[in-house]
Amino acid sequence: MANLELFSIKKTWFKGNLHTHTTISDGKLEPAEVVKLYKKLGYGFLALTDHEIFSWWQEFNTPDFLILPGIETSGRALGPYQCHHVVGVGDSKVKPNHLERFDNQGLTGLSGAQTMVDFLTDQGYLTIYCHPVWSRQTFENVADLQGFTAIEVYNHGCHVENCTGEATYYWDGFLRQGNRIWGVATDDSHQQTEDYGGGWVAVNAPSLSAEHIVEGLLKGQFYSSNGPTIEAYGVCDGQAYVRCSEAQAIHFIAFERRGKTFVASPGQPLTQAVHTLHGDEEYVRIEVVDERGRVAWSNPIFF
Numbered sequence: 001m002a003n004l005e006l007f008s009i010k011k012t013w014f015k016g017n018l019h020t021h022t023t024i025s026d027g028k029l030e031p032a033e034v035v036k037l038y039k040k041l042g043y044g045f046l047a048l049t050d051h052e053i054f055s056w057w058q059e060f061n062t063p064d065f066l067i068l069p070g071i072e073t074s075g076r077a078l079g080p081y082q083c084h085h086v087v088g089v090g091d092s093k094v095k096p097n098h099l100e101r102f103d104n105q106g107l108t109g110l111s112g113a114q115t116m117v118d119f120l121t122d123q124g125y126l127t128i129y130c131h132p133v134w135s136r137q138t139f140e141n142v143a144d145l146q147g148f149t150a151i152e153v154y155n156h157g158c159h160v161e162n163c164t165g166e167a168t169y170y171w172d173g174f175l176r177q178g179n180r181i182w183g184v185a186t187d188d189s190h191q192q193t194e195d196y197g198g199g200w201v202a203v204n205a206p207s208l209s210a211e212h213i214v215e216g217l218l219k220g221q222f223y224s225s226n227g228p229t230i231e232a233y234g235v236c237d238g239q240a241y242v243r244c245s246e247a248q249a250i251h252f253i254a255f256e257r258r259g260k261t262f263v264a265s266p267g268q269p270l271t272q273a274v275h276t277l278h279g280d281e282e283y284v285r286i287e288v289v290d291e292r293g294r295v296a297w298s299n300p301i302f303f
Contacts, residue, residue, distance in 0.1 A: 004301060005234040006221065007204040014203045014213060016045035018128065019072065019087050019152070019186035020196075024099070025050035028191035035060045035067070041197045045213055047089045052104055054097045056090075066208050069094050072130070073116040075107030082136045084113035086148070087186075088125030089217070091210035095123055110144060117148045126218055128184055131155040134164035139173040149218065150182040153297055154226055156198030157188035165199075168287075168297070175283055175300055176255050182217070182299050183285075185224035199226050220299040227294025233286055235277070235301060243272045244288045244296065254284040279303075 021027035022034050029037065031048055035057070038046045047070035048055050056069035069090040077083055084107075107115055117127045126149040132142060134155065151171050159165030171183050185199035201224050203216040216222055223230040229245040240252055246269035252259035257280055262273045269291070277284065286298040 003234070003236050005232065005236075006299070006301070007232055011204045011206050011221075012208075014044035014205055014208055015200050016043055016047075016066075016068075016203065016213065017187050017189070017196075017200055018047045018068075018070075018089050018184055019049050019130065019155070019188045020046060021050055021072075021188070021190045022048055024048075024053050024055065025072075026190055031055075031057050032060065034189075034191070035065070037191075037196060039065050043200070044208055045203075047087075049087050049089070052102045054100045054102065056094075056096065056098050064208070066210065066213065068210055068213065069125070071102060071120070071125075073102050073104055073107075073120065075104055075109075075112035075116060077109055077135070077137070077141070079136065082141075084110070084116070084137070084142075085130040085135060086113060086116040086120065087128040087130055088120035088123070089128070089214065090123070090125040091214040093124050093211075110142065113142070113145055114147075117145065121147060126150070126214060128152060128186075131158045131165065131188065132167050132170045134158040134162075139170050142170070143173065143177065146179070148181060150184045152186055152188075153183035153224060154185040154199045154295070155188045156186065156226065157190060157195040160193055160195050160198070172253070172255065180300075180302060182220045182222075183224055183297050185226055185297065200224070202229075223296055223298050225294070225296035227292065228288045228290045228296035230286070230288060230296050230298055233298050233301075238279070239274050239276050240284050240286070240301065241272070241274045242286045242288065242298065244270075246271060246290065247288045248291045249289040251287040251289070252284055253287060254281040257281050259284060
């Protein structure tokens with residue numbers, strides 16, 4: 001089993017949100033106001049992903065803040081409350097189709113979702129399958145979806161709206177099938193409630209450029225969080241390890257062999273943990289949980 005360190009000290013951390021809305025679709029704030037909001041929160045990059053609208057608000061770029069091209073596409077499913085949503089996030093190589101509409105007419109069921117993933121991928125976007133619990137999908141409903149980059153393991157807007165934002169069960173379902181996908185945390189902010197600043201990714205990248213941020217996302221060189229920080233994780237001499245901010249619990253989640261949980265002693269929070277691997281795991285991923293129950297998710301290490 002080869003040694004592996006997922007993050008590089010030669011690179012910088014950039015905090016960003018990959019799923020946000022404005023008045024261009026159903027958000028409360030204008031694009032400039034949303035950008036101002038996230039800059040005030042200390043974010044380094046943002047994708048504005050309005051429904052069925054391609055956008056790339058380059059006029060808001062500054063040396064310390066980056067806007068990525070983005071869109072959220074949607075299709076209907078078989079049921080009164082069911083739907084499929086797919087976010088696309090791109091770099092500077094995507095087609096410059098700012099404020100053009102995406103035609104989602106006739107996109108129904110899983111075949112419609114697959115069409116969205118395939119079309120966005122062909123246009124140069126990475127693709128994120130969104131909020132499956134809010135969308136009222138069982139895993140069996142979406143198990144055959146292929147070719148997407150990531151799944152929302154935490155959607156803050158859905159969480160504060162009606163507690164439908166957590167989806168690690170679906171993530172592990174796809175991973176156990178052999179789908180090598182990443183997990184992302186997002187806001188999906190519409191600014192209707194306190195639905196912003198609650199879910200983000202932290203990308204380990206050489207610079208704050210669209211190419212480097214998207215490359216880091218595609219390669220899984222990031223972690224996701226709604227609170228804690230992951231400083232480093234990887235595998236060394238047959239052991240999975242993590243170093244992190246103060247935690248109440250650290251979970252090493254593996255399949256098919258079971259992983260391991262470490263729980264802090266009273267008054268002695270955890271800041272690191274090591275789990276000895278057996279060599280027959282398909283993958284291992286790590287969850288860091290703080291005393292408030294907030295979570296940071298590593299991406300999977302595949303074997």
